[in-house]
Amino acid sequence: MISRVVPRWSIRPLAGFAAAWFAALAVGGALAAENYPPVKLPDMTGKGRNIQRAMRLLAESTPEKRNNVRILFYGQSITEQGWTRLVTEDLKARFPHANLVVENLALAGYASQLLSRTVETDVVPFQPDLLIFHVYGAHDKYEDILRMVRERTTAEILQQNDHVTKTEHLTEEMDPGKVPIQSGNWDSFMNHNWLPALSRKYGTEFCDQRAIWKQYLADNRLEPKALLRDNVHLNAHGEYLMAECVKAYLRYDPKLGPSPAEGWVTAGQPVRRGDSLKLEFEGTAVEVPIQGASNLTAEKLRIDGLPVTEIPTLRGFTRALAWPGGKWKGPVKWPAIAPIRSQTPLLLEDWTLEVKRADAEEDPKKMKFTFTLIGSKTGPDGSGRSDQRFVSNSGRVVIEPESWGIPYALMLAQVKPVPETLTIQWKAEPRYLEKVGLQTISEVHAPSWIWLVQGLPHGKHTLEITQDASSIGELRVHRPPLTPAK
Structure with missing residues (x-):
């Protein structure tokens, strides 16, 4: 299994996140489950229907055919906690022959207002088969995230x-018609009106862990705080419960039939001529088996x-990270600028902003900065101020x-x-x-599929592999279900 778990974050107004998050990280907790009461799950009939492609790939993996399954955890500090490791280890144990490629790119302190700015650098390049997602914050920006993933x-x-954090949640109003956004009951509006409606609209699998949480508390005569470190973060018991909630939905059931995603990822039918290949397709990305691609460049x-080296949409930015210097030896993982756009084609290069404080302001919201921009290929590309729109001389930033x-x-x-x-x-x-690196091919659990291209405009395209395509047996075409609005 390939598993790289990188931290992330939780809730409420942005300024209040940091203190609670630091406190949560300071408290350790064992992840062993044997000391906790078992979870009595509700009837799970029909649950998991909208994630059956990922679960099928896991279930059908064998020593001879190890399916790639890319799983991304995304959200805030709640998603940074230990329950994600419990879920990953459970999948590894249940599906030992699958090539699990797991990332956790959650950003602590990033409510939906901020996380919606990082989808382009985090989720899109990873191209997950399965996104496990939770975030607090503005309801409209929450929808923006789901829409971008679907596009x-x-x-x-x-x-x-x-999950449940307050005693009053146990008796909250659950009728969606009685908790419109105007009701002032934010938690009920989000959990029983807005989030279920978004799940239906975008065809997600809705993990109703809130209901399981309430039942678990009632069954074991526990108060919400018994599962928390502070007013929202999970202690080890809470991590165990959240992992059990998520694991319950990660189930393969052929009786559920194919999920919609089976129609979004289809087999390409190439035309061959010697050691070249041509594929006409409709979609935004194409995958190839790694063994057949060993000689491709x-x-x-x-x-x-x-x-492909001349197509602008096949290039994109990474997170823009700050290097404070001094005692801080590396970059800060939270983006210092997001998003960064371009209005002319990108070169493949490194970008550097040298930034200076422009005032003595102590209020973070009012701080201003000046900067100069340099591209490793573009060279010096202009200067500006943080309180003004900046377009670099080349238009690339x-x-x-x-x-x-x-x-x-x-x-x-x-x-x-x-x-x-x-x-x-x-x-x-x-x-x-x-x-394709030789080390990647030789790894026992190396990815069985790799990307030829991703990030094409929606529509019809023609792929040509001009040499060394004779050993490629099949291709996969990806066509996202939504087209971005123009």
Whole structure:
């Protein structure tokens, strides 16, 4: 199994997140389940229907055919907690022959208002088969996240609602008609009106862990605080319960029939001529078995008659991370700027902003910065201020004033005070296969499929592999279910 778990974060107004998060991280907790009462699950008939493609790939994996399954945990500090490791280990134990590629890219302190800005750098390049998702925050930005995932990926989504944190949640109003947004009952509105409605609209699998949580508390005569470290974060008992809730939905049941995602990922039917290959398809991405792609390089790939190296949409930015310097030896994981756009084609290069404080302001919300921009290939590309829209000389970097988040990112990383100068760095990376490394192929549990291209505009395309395609037995085409609005 390939498993890389990178931390993430939780709830409420942004300024209040940091103290609770630091306290939560300071408290350790065993993840063993044997000391906790077992979870009595409700009738799970029909549950898991909308994630059956990912579960089928797991269940059908054998020593001879190890299916790739890419799983991404995404959200805030709740998603950074130990329950995600319990879920990962459970999947590894239940499906030992699958190639599990697991990432946790959650960002502590990032409510939906901020997390919606990072989908482009986090979720889209990873192209998960399964997204396990939870976030607090503005309801409309929550929907923006689901919509972007549906427009840019073929991921199945396990959408968690909120766990129980207050005694009054146990008797809350659950009739969606009685908790419109105007009701003032935010928790009931989100969990019993808005989130279920979004699940139906976007075809997610709705993990109603809130209902399981209430029943567990009642069955074991527990108060909500018995499962919490503070007013929202889970203790070890709570981590156990949340893992059990999620695991209950991660089930393969052939009686449920194929999920919608089976129609979003289809087998390509290429035309062969010697050791070349041509595929006409409709979609945004194409996968290839890694064993058949061992000799492929970007120079042998064309889309719509153009080399992939010349197609602007097949390049994208990574997270823009701050390097505070001084005692801080590495970058802060929270984006210092998000999103960063472009209005002219990108080069594959490293970008650096040298940033200076522009005033002596102590209020993080009012801080201003000046900067100069340099691209490793573009060279010096302009200068600007954080309170003004910036378009670089080349047009390859566009930053809006609302995209700046240096003080908040440094606060979450406990970098104090905000330094007078710092560096922000990011990359423009390829969204196409450059070359398959020999080490990747030789790994026992190496990915069985890799991306040829991803990030194409929605529509019909022609893929050509001009050499070394004779050993490629099949291709997979990905067509996201929603088309972005123009």
